[in-house]
Amino acid sequence: xxxxxxxxxxxxxxxxxxxxxxxxxxGYFTINRYLELDxxxxxxxxxxxxxxxxxxxxxxANNDQGALERIARHIHNKHSPLIKSVAxxxxxxxxxxxxxxxxxxxxxxxxxxxxxxxxxxxTREGDFLVIYHGILDPNAPSxxxxxTNGIVMVQFNRQVAxxxxxxxxxxxxxxxxLAIGFAVVISIRLSRMITQPLSRLVQATQExxxxxxxxxxxxxxxxxxxxLRQGLLxxxxxxxxxxxxxxxxxxxxxxxxxxxxxxxxxxxxxxxIAKRDALAANQVKSDFLAKMSHELRTPLNxxxxxxxxxxxxxLNKNQKDYLDTIELSxxxxxxxxxxxxxxxxxxxxxxxxxxxxxQIRDAVNEVLTLxxxxxxxxxxxxxxxVNPNVPDHxxxxxxxxxxxxxxxxxxxxxxxxxxxxNIDISSRxxxxxxxxxxxxxxxxxxxxxMDKQDTLFTPFGQADSSITRxxxxxxxxxxxxxxxxxxxxxxxxxxxxPGKGTCFTxxxxxxxxxxxFELDLPCASLVNKRVLYFxxxxxxxxxxxxxxxxxxxxxxGCRTIEELEKAASNAFxxxxxxxxxxxxxxxxxxxxxxxxIARQCSDYLYLLLNTVSHNMREALVGSGADGxxxxxxxxxxxxxxxxxxxRLDHPxxxxxxxxxxxxxxxxxxxxxxxxxxKLICALLEEQVESLDTAHNGAQAVEVCKSxxxxxxxxxxxxxxxxxxxxxxxxxxxxxNEDTPIIAxxxxxxxxxxxxxxxxxxxxxxxxxxxxxxxxxxxxxxxPNDKLARERVSAKPPLSEPPFISDSLNWExxxxxxxxxxxxxxxxxxxxxxxxxxxxxxxxxxxxxxDHERLLSIIHxxxxxxxxxxxxxxxxxxxxIETAMKEKASINDIEPELLELQDELSNLMADxxxxxSSSS
Numbered sequence: 001x002x003x004x005x006x007x008x009x010x011x012x013x014x015x016x017x018x019x020x021x022x023x024x025x026x027g028y029f030t031i032n033r034y035l036e037l038d039x040x041x042x043x044x045x046x047x048x049x050x051x052x053x054x055x056x057x058x059x060x061a062n063n064d065q066g067a068l069e070r071i072a073r074h075i076h077n078k079h080s081p082l083i084k085s086v087a088x089x090x091x092x093x094x095x096x097x098x099x100x101x102x103x104x105x106x107x108x109x110x111x112x113x114x115x116x117x118x119x120x121x122x123t124r125e126g127d128f129l130v131i132y133h134g135i136l137d138p139n140a141p142s143x144x145x146x147x148t149n150g151i152v153m154v155q156f157n158r159q160v161a162x163x164x165x166x167x168x169x170x171x172x173x174x175x176x177x178l179a180i181g182f183a184v185v186i187s188i189r190l191s192r193m194i195t196q197p198l199s200r201l202v203q204a205t206q207e208x209x210x211x212x213x214x215x216x217x218x219x220x221x222x223x224x225x226x227x228l229r230q231g232l233l234x235x236x237x238x239x240x241x242x243x244x245x246x247x248x249x250x251x252x253x254x255x256x257x258x259x260x261x262x263x264x265x266x267x268x269x270x271x272x273i274a275k276r277d278a279l280a281a282n283q284v285k286s287d288f289l290a291k292m293s294h295e296l297r298t299p300l301n302x303x304x305x306x307x308x309x310x311x312x313x314x315l316n317k318n319q320k321d322y323l324d325t326i327e328l329s330x331x332x333x334x335x336x337x338x339x340x341x342x343x344x345x346x347x348x349x350x351x352x353x354x355x356x357x358x359q360i361r362d363a364v365n366e367v368l369t370l371x372x373x374x375x376x377x378x379x380x381x382x383x384x385x386v387n388p389n390v391p392d393h394x395x396x397x398x399x400x401x402x403x404x405x406x407x408x409x410x411x412x413x414x415x416x417x418x419x420x421x422n423i424d425i426s427s428r429x430x431x432x433x434x435x436x437x438x439x440x441x442x443x444x445x446x447x448x449x450m451d452k453q454d455t456l457f458t459p460f461g462q463a464d465s466s467i468t469r470x471x472x473x474x475x476x477x478x479x480x481x482x483x484x485x486x487x488x489x490x491x492x493x494x495x496x497x498p499g500k501g502t503c504f505t506x507x508x509x510x511x512x513x514x515x516x517f518e519l520d521l522p523c524a525s526l527v528n529k530r531v532l533y534f535x536x537x538x539x540x541x542x543x544x545x546x547x548x549x550x551x552x553x554x555x556x557g558c559r560t561i562e563e564l565e566k567a568a569s570n571a572f573x574x575x576x577x578x579x580x581x582x583x584x585x586x587x588x589x590x591x592x593x594x595x596x597i598a599r600q601c602s603d604y605l606y607l608l609l610n611t612v613s614h615n616m617r618e619a620l621v622g623s624g625a626d627g628x629x630x631x632x633x634x635x636x637x638x639x640x641x642x643x644x645x646x647r648l649d650h651p652x653x654x655x656x657x658x659x660x661x662x663x664x665x666x667x668x669x670x671x672x673x674x675x676x677x678k679l680i681c682a683l684l685e686e687q688v689e690s691l692d693t694a695h696n697g698a699q700a701v702e703v704c705k706s707x708x709x710x711x712x713x714x715x716x717x718x719x720x721x722x723x724x725x726x727x728x729x730x731x732x733x734x735x736n737e738d739t740p741i742i743a744x745x746x747x748x749x750x751x752x753x754x755x756x757x758x759x760x761x762x763x764x765x766x767x768x769x770x771x772x773x774x775x776x777x778x779x780x781x782x783p784n785d786k787l788a789r790e791r792v793s794a795k796p797p798l799s800e801p802p803f804i805s806d807s808l809n810w811e812x813x814x815x816x817x818x819x820x821x822x823x824x825x826x827x828x829x830x831x832x833x834x835x836x837x838x839x840x841x842x843x844x845x846x847x848x849x850d851h852e853r854l855l856s857i858i859h860x861x862x863x864x865x866x867x868x869x870x871x872x873x874x875x876x877x878x879x880i881e882t883a884m885k886e887k888a889s890i891n892d893i894e895p896e897l898l899e900l901q902d903e904l905s906n907l908m909a910d911x912x913x914x915x916s917s918s919s
Contacts, residue, residue: 010194014187015180022179026172041129041156042122048079049120049133049154056088057138060150065097072099075154084128084155088135091149111151129156197221201228208236316737353487357513358398360437361386364425365634367405372630375413376611379583381420382413384632385543388550390427391435395511400484405439407481408504412443419444419501422539423632435512436490442503448496456494481506521636525643527552532567532602534558534594535580540631544578544608547635564594568601576642577602581610581631588616589882595624604645608633618773619766665782666690666708670700670723671715671744673860674830679816679867680713680744682823683774697726704734710782712741714761717859724759731760740781802828805910806872807903813869824869831868832911834861835904846890846897855884870907876900 052075059067072086076099085100093111112121112132120133134148221229310323368384375382405423412421421443428436448456456478485492489509496502531553535541541559548555556574558564577598582590591607598605607620607628617628627641665688671677672695684691692707694700698721700714712730716723727741740762756764762781765773801810802825810824817824838861845854862877876899883893890897 010191011184011187014190015183018183019176019180022176026176030169030172041158042131044082045122045129045131045154045156046120048075048083049131049152052086052154053133053135053152056135056152057149060088060090060096060135061138069097072097076100082156084157085153086155087153089151089153093151096150111153114148114151124158125155127158127162129158130154131156197229201232204232204236208232208239314738320738353397353400355395355397355511357393357395359392360390360394360401360425361392361635363398363402364405364423365636367402367409368423368632369634371406371409371413372632373612374410375421376630378413378417379610380413380416380418381537381540381583381610382409382632383420383537383540383543384423385425385539385546386635387424387426388546390425390437391512393513394435394437395513396488396508400488401508404481404484404506404508405441407478408441408506411478412441412445412502412504415502416443416445420537420539430509433512434509436507436509438505438507440503440505442501444501447498447500448494448502449498521639522643523551523639525646526639529553529575529642529646530556530572531642532556532558532564532574532577532598533580534564534578534598535608536560536582537580540580540608544580544633547633547638548578551639561594561597564597568597570601574602575604575646577605578608578642579605579625580608583610588619591620592623595620599624604642606641613763615763615765615773615777618776622766622773662687662689663778663782664689665710665778666692668692668694668700668703668707668709668712670694670697670713670718670726672696672718673715673863676715676744676863676867678830679823679827680774682817682820684713687775687778697721697723700726701729701734704730704736704739706735708735709739711778712736712739713744713765714741715863716743716745716756717856724756727760742777742781803911805907807870807907807910809869809871811869812871813867816867816869827868831864831870832908832913834864835908835913839901839904842897842901846894849890851884851890854890855881858884873900873903873907876903 052071055071056068058064059071068088072088076083076086083099085098085102087098088096089111090096112123114121114132114134120131123130123132130153132151132153135150135152137149220226315323364384364386368382372382409421409423421441424440424442426438428438430436482492485506485508490507492504492506494502494504531548533541533544533548533555535544535557536559538559541557545555545557553576556567558567579591579594579598581587582594587610591609595605595607604626605624607617607625608631609617609620609628610631611617612630620628629637629641667684667688667690669677669680669684669691670693671680677693677695681691681693688711692703692709694703696718697714700712701721704712714723714727718726723743727743730736730739730741741760743756743761743764745764745766763777765777801808808828813824813828814821817827838857841857842854845857858877858881862874862881865874865877876896880893880896880900883896
């Protein structure tokens with residue numbers, strides 16, 4: 001709405017241009033008149049003084065005083081009051097006479113010097129204008145026309161011009177005021193012509209708006225106002241008609257409403273009764289679900305328990321499959337019932353949180369230890385980073401906290417096919433008694449669309465109806481989590497987008513315990529230790545680096561293999577080297593490569609693996625590592641492992657020899673290599689009561705049809721029938737359909753390992769084998785009712801090697817032989833005796849270009865090297881076998897083959913067998 005009304009606008013639009021134009025024109029003419037009057041006065045003075053100077057030429061030249069006085073008086077009187085005074089000066093500038101002497105006349109006697117070219121000069125003295133003009137000498141020669149005989153001075157009064165100027169200003173002001181007044185009168189008349197009809201129209205519009213009839217617009221108006229008046233009259237008439245019609249509808253609607261009002265009141269009463277009944281039924285339903293869920297858990301736990309007991313009885317393959325299905329279904333049903341029970345308790349308000357003291361890091365480790373195998377199966381990087389400022393001891397409900405974390409992490413693993421799942425925990429101290437934990441669970445999974453996110457926190461709600469079919473679940477986990485988080489004084493949020501993963505974030509408030517406990521970790525043993533740490537995953541690197549920094553070590557971090565090689569090339573050794581699992585299809589081979597790099601520059605080497613496989617860890621320990629841990633890192637186990645070599649508080653271990661009781665087991669060993677077969681049998685003879693052997697897969701199948709075994713150790717590459725075919729036949733039709741079969745191979749790629757498990761092998765062992773690996777396999781796969789012993793083995797003292805050679809590691813040979821010097825010597829002799837034949841076979845296969853034959857020879861030789869303490873030969877054989885399995889041609893690996901032949905020749909020369917072999 002405008003601030004000025006129409007009347008004011010008309011006045012302003014009319015007066016402002018008039019005033020501006022009047023002021024501009026009046027000012028212009030006033031200034032112009034003011035300047036013209038001054039010029040006019042000067043011009044009039046020159047008109048008077050020039051004739052006067054001519055009239056005074058002769059009297060002045062003749063010194064006629066009377067004539068001079070008459071002329072001066074006449075000019076003064078004739079032009080009075082314009083002339084104030086007339087004065088005549090001789091050629092010496094001396095005053096001759098003056099028509100009027102006054103007080104300021106003395107200043108006028110100072111005659112200025114005249115320019116002969118102008119012979120006159122004008123000056124201003126206050127309110128007077130003074131003009132000096134030269135009087136020419138009439139007797140002067142004609143060639144000197146400008147020679148003066150004297151000067152006449154006329155003083156003019158400027159008051160006359162000032163009066164004229166003031167008169168011009170007054171006239172201009174009067175004209176301007178007259179114009180403004182005229183404009184005001186016209187503006188007022190014009191505004192009245194417009195505003196009065198408009199006022200009537202506005203008043204009529206207000207009356208029409210209030211439902212009244214407009215009576216003040218019946219008189220006609222002029223121009224467009226008449227059109228407005230006609231339109232308003234039409235509107236007034238139409239609104240009157242609409243008002244009558246509306247009133248008729250109102251009356252009808254009022255009558256109808258009065259008829260149905262009693263019906264609505266009855267329905268409201270019925271709805272209130274139904275609402276109370278529904279609330280009561282919902283409460284009964286919640287109580288029923290809470291009680292029935294609890295009652296169902298008891299028999300279901302019995303089903304699961306007896307199913308596990310049934311596992312301990314002899315079962316064939318089909319029975320074991322049926323039992324696996326029963327246990328899987330029972331566990332799924334138990335999870336659903338647990339969710340329903342928790343949901344019912346929350347809905348019924350019966351959920352109460354405990355308040356006990358617990359260790360937050362241990363609670364998190366318990367959750368991740370249970371969920372880690374699922375992440376490892378999908379090759380996911382599972383990482384936990386707990387900020388160092390998070391207090392270790394808190395007071396709250398650890399069970400419900402673990403339930404929240406388990407639900408979120410298990411969902412992240414379930415919906416993530418590749419990438420990583422990261423957990424971050426930080427804290428904020430609210431006051432001296434309370435602390436708020438902030439936990440985020442971030443994955444790289446499928447993500448959730450924005451329009452589906454709200455349904456996740458509703459009962460039985462999931463982001464997609466296909467999720468239940470694909471991944472399972474009831475849809476209750478997140479609603480239960482949401483209620484539990486709110487019960488802990490926090491709230492849960494999520495940030496997600498399709499294809500970009502999901503991040504759940506929640507906070508929970510816990511109490512700070514009154515009594516704090518000392519950290520029971522051996523961190524003091526790690527202070528100032530030099531630690532080399534390699535990890536390619538960014539979050540895992542940050543989490544583990546934070547833990548190590550908190551323990552006071554001197555940390556050197558590496559994110560790439562190039563950085564690790566550069567750090568390993570330093571002049572000093574590291575106390576500890578920690579290698580993170582690089583992952584990928586070639587994880588085992590890459591880990592061995594990293595172990596070879598780090599082993600040269602560290603005293604102790606530990607691995608962090610994305611697996612819980614005991615066999616894989618044993619294989620890597622056999623490759624040079626001192627210990628392994630599964631990811632995500634358990635800080636307690638991690639600290640114990642790193643600090644073990646440096647601790648000063650180790651308990652004294654008393655080693656003593658005693659007779660080792662063999663397990664009541666019957667095992668079958670299948671291998672075509674006599675040396676391997678002999679070694680495995682020697683290692684197993686002291687651990688099992690009964691032992692049978694077979695030299696190929698066909699013999700093993702025949703033996704298994706007539707004998708039942710507790711364990712079968714099977715080589716893979718054998719003549720007549722390989723180990724894979726033998727394993728299939730034994731599991732399909734024999735007395736050992738449920739017997740665990742363990743593959744024993746010198747070298748296996750990642751794809752081959754998966755194939756072995758798919759075929760039916762329970763597990764696999766990589767050569768070289770030792771007593772600990774076999775013992776762990778026996779304890780892990782043998783029937784539980786046959787395992788009831790505890791063994792303590794003492795490390796035998798080292799003996800002298802049979803000969804000195806760079807290729808022989810006698811300590812390793814004794815370790816591979818279980819500390820038996822005679823067995824180690826026999827295994828070494830068998831290898832030495834086989835070298836000439838091996839060299840001939842290699843040369844023949846290379847000459848013929850027989851790739852398969854050469855691979856078989858190298859594989860067999862690699863297996864023999866695993867038990868004889870020749871690590872350099874074993875490494876060469878492993879490198880060649882790996883390249884050939886990856887389809888490398890013989891020409892590509894010819895340098896390695898030639899190096900292997902040279903090493904074999906050197907070993908024979910060191911053993912003194914070169915001549916005999918040549919002969």
